[in-house]
């Protein structure tokens with residue numbers, strides 16, 4: 081079993097010409113001897129951190145300086161991962177996910193992720209109440225985090241609150257569910273209004289893309305045929321329904337002329353919709369999640385209900401072949417960054433759907449496994465470079481959500497969120513030693529190359545020698561400013577369109 085120490089420490093550092101042992105409050109850290117990797121280059125350099133900020137890359141340390149020294153020889157020194165898609169402490173169909181902002185983040189840090197962006201749901205229709213509720217949940221955070229906000233209905237107050245969220249609360253992304261009919265789902269009218277409002281505020285519209293009406297019909301068909309187990313979940317919502325909604329959202333975003341972010345792209349069919357749109361120059365971001373990249377749907381047919389139910393998420397994990405195609409799309413830039421959709425339920429919660437797959441809470445783990453599995457699947461296999469790895473696990477997310485280079489880079493002035501990664505070591509995934517509170521792990525038994533040996537969060541060593549040193553309340557909320565590179569040029573495209581109209585036609589009334 082794992083160890084979770086709820087205190088802040090500086091690790092077992094040494095000193096250069098200074099005294100040891102080091103006081104717990106020491107704020108200077110030197111990472112020596114590693115290869116520093118940013119999304120555009122690798123270089124042999126040391127990284128010097130003071131008070132949680134990177135102050136030098138290739139530093140000159142004077143004799144007598146007191147520092148904690150980490151030897152990274154033979155290792156990669158990378159910006160910590162940023163997970164753009166999590167649901168901590170979230171409620172799904174009346175069931176609350178088991179990982180809260182402390183356990184989920186502790187798991188993240190043990191796996192080399194130093195920031196995540198979670199989804200805030202409105203409370204009683206109010207975005208502000210939702211924000212305040214999540215602020216409270218997140219008060220136990222042990223690493224930095226940001227928020228997206230879910231839009232579930234439309235009226236004037238939502239429109240006004242969106243502005244407050246963007247301008248006063250640092251939220252720059254709003255998610256619209258095109259599925260989960262009767263709960264989260266919105267119709268095209270809400271989606272269209274929401275997209276327009278996002279555009280005017282410089283916020284990113286995000287979609288969970290599945291045709292919720294057709295899924296509802298598909299579920300009914302399965303139940304009528306007596307297919308009540310987890311395989312019915314996959315059969316009721318085939319890739320074509322994901323593709324339909326993805327294509328529809330893309331076309332609506334094009335009509336509004338605003339950037340679109342498609343979360344958890346799970347199928348070739350949906351990915352191809354994104355590829356087509358990107359080829360025309362449309363600004364569409366496609367986010368595969370780890371489960372879609374590395375798993376296939378075979379376990380949903382497992383005769384043991386609990387084994388099968390742990391793989392239930394939406395859109396479903398697809399049959400083998402979709403995973404490889406999503407990997408290829410990621411390696412060629414058709415898809416841009418990797419999330420997890422980490423949303424964990426334990427076996428007893430999944431068992432709510434023992435007689436009806438529609439009652440199985442949707443969601444799988446991944447926040448602790450993301451960095452290792454992406455490395456093993458994408459870098460070890462030769463599909464992407466080490467710098468690409470940094471881009472798709474960290475930098476691209478920071479750019480899209482407009483917090484680069486504070487996050488997502490090892491540069492002077494950036495927050496010291498850093499990992500030391502040993503490409504020659506290895507990992508093995510086991511639910512008995514993982515840090516999530518869930519009692520299952522969809523990646524159980526997977527082994528691979530590479531290991532996050534050290535995680536540094538805002539200059540503090542929080543993971544080293546397989547031990548976590550985290551403090552509830554030490555994580556900070558990272559506000560995300562509106563606009564950013566995805567919005568560049570939007571007005572010019574609008575103006576060009578308007579000037580291309582050969583309208584209005586000035587008509588004269590002929591005699592009739």
Ligand SMILES: NC(=O)NCCC(=O)O
Pocket residue numbers: 167288344392393394395421423442443444
């Ligand atoms: N994806 C999933 O199954 N659970 C989390 C909720 C959502 O994002 O759809």
Ligand SMILES: [Zn+2]
Pocket residue numbers: 288343344394395
């Ligand atoms: Zn979703």
